[in-house]
Amino acid sequence: MSQKKLKLGVLGLGEGRSIISAALESEWWELVRICDINEDLCKQRTAEFNFPHYTTRFDDLLNDRTIDVIGIYTPDPLHASHIRQCLEAGKHVICTKPLIDRLDSAKDLLDIGQKSGKYVYVGQSTRFFEPMIRQRADYESGRHGELYSVEAYYNADNRWFMKRDWARNGGLKWLYGGLSHPVDLVRWYLPDIAEVMGYGTLTENGRSLGLTDPDAMHFVLTTDSGKIARISGHYSGPYGNSDRDSSMSCILRGLKGTSQADYSDLRYSTHFTGEGMVQYNFNHLAGYYFRFGGKSHHAGEYQNYIEHFAKCLAEGKTPKPDIAEGIGTVAVMRAMEVSLQTRKPVTVRSILAEHGLEFLMNS
């Protein structure tokens, strides 16, 4: 490869473990230094990856002139301030989902991003899972015909996640955490989601673990042109039989065909006009996608998304989802949250307007 490798610093070494693995395996990237305020965890990662360069000071990444890009994998409520600091230090940013978990800082981040001339790219990992990649390719080649409906859900027994202090102490809302995956999938196909309506409940399982917001939710959504979508998520109980269902799924229905892409099963099925039903499985890629921690970590998706980022830069293109698209998705999630609270339909435009972000409608 003649292209110069991008140099990466990683902040937050819990889920940050996946981007460390991705960068070390990729010919597009060079890992420079990893950072966490927890020194024991730094040492654990340096041993795990046989990679010696760690620091407990974020400033060491920000001030390192050799670093081009910082990957942010800190708790959700810290993303906004960490993105801002990276941009002010002249770094590109790859930030895990959710990009931010409230919109107060959105306008400010957009302005700083624009002034800095640096990219902010959202690590929406599910887009980069094999079945979802195949489904997108079929969609882009027109095999579905015109889409009229998208269904996406993410159901998982994520009670283990609540051992994190920040999650137990009000820092986690599953609407922005887990549900950001299916919301992103729906917006990938229907960027012009205009109105949402939903119901949710906080289960006793979730409440007893410290959650204060719903951990089980159903939503319906529509675009201005009348296309429809459905999004669901359940996070605090056993999720069902994987022969019958998947933890995460995206179903596209178009005038010429329907398809379903599944996670974490490497399954994809299609029914296009004139072709009959076809079921694909990509189990031979399990070792690439799932490298440690069973299926609770999925470093292959991270490798796909950081390589997408690097290729976009090499071709002079903006890597997507970018900051505008990411904030648009957060605005849809905020509309969903307000709908849960008011038990009424909520327009995305009203949420954007409240934050001086109307210009982002459909972006």
Ligand SMILES: NC(=O)c1ccc[n+]([C@@H]2O[C@H](COP(=O)([O-])OP(=O)(O)OC[C@H]3O[C@@H](n4cnc5c(N)ncnc54)[C@H](O)[C@@H]3O)[C@@H](O)[C@H]2O)c1
């Ligand atoms: N599929 C996905 O893309 C995916 C999956 C899991 C988690 N995530 C996201 O990753 C983020 C982190 O989740 P996690 O499960 O790793 O949580 P975690 O609590 O295990 O890890 C967060 C780490 O950040 C460190 N940290 C906190 N503040 C810091 C600071 N100021 N400077 C340096 N380090 C700091 C903590 O010490 C901790 O080790 C969350 O936003 C979560 O939503 C994404």
